Amino acid sequence: MSEPRDLTTYEEATRCPFGCAQPGKFVTSAQLRVPRGTKVETWMCANERCEQFEERWQVQINRDGTIPPKGSGATGPKQWDIDAHTTAQDRQRARDYMAMLEQQGLQGGRQV
Ligand SMILES: [Zn+2]
Numbered sequence: 447m448s449e450p451r452d453l454t455t456y457e458e459a460t461r462c463p464f465g466c467a468q469p470g471k472f473v474t475s476a477q478l479r480v481p482r483g484t485k486v487e488t489w490m491c492a493n494e495r496c497e498q499f500e501e502r503w504q505v506q507i508n509r510d511g512t513i514p515p516k517g518s519g520a521t522g523p524k525q526w527d528i529d530a531h532t533t534a535q536d537r538q539r540a541r542d543y544m545a546m547l548e549q550q551g552l553q554g555g556r557q558v
Contacts, residue, residue, distance in 0.1 A: 454513040459505040462491040464498035473502060480548040483509030 461467050470489035478484040485507045491498050506514055 454515050456505070456507070456511075456513055459513045460487075460489050462493060462496055462498065462501075463503050464491060464496065464501055466491065466493045466496035466498070468493040468496065470503075478544070478547060481509065 460470050460472075462470055468491070471492035473488040473490050475485055475487040478486060487505045487507065488502055489505060490500055490502045493499060508514070
């Protein structure tokens with residue numbers, strides 16, 4: 447196995463993806479049931495001068511500590527976020543997204 451150059455590092459992934467590239471502020475994290483051990487952290491831009499100040503994004507962390515590259519479809523800016531202002535529709539979308547992730551986990555080489 448060669449150096450996986452396309453993997454995003456945790457440090458990179460926690461920087462604002464919207465333009466300012468400053469280190470974000472950790473908001474919360476959630477465990478995915480499938481694939482087991484996968485975690486999704488929510489981060490928020492903490493740079494007041496950024497146009498996307500307080501905008502949130504998700505960082506997926508695999509069980510082995512790797513981060514799927516941006517644009518892999520696993521996670522990405524503004525696909526969904528949940529906070530006090532999240533509408534019921536957004537929450538449903540987030541649940542659907544989680545379900546989809548779980549589906550992918552089941553189809554993607556689940557070991558029995
Ligand atoms: Zn920013």
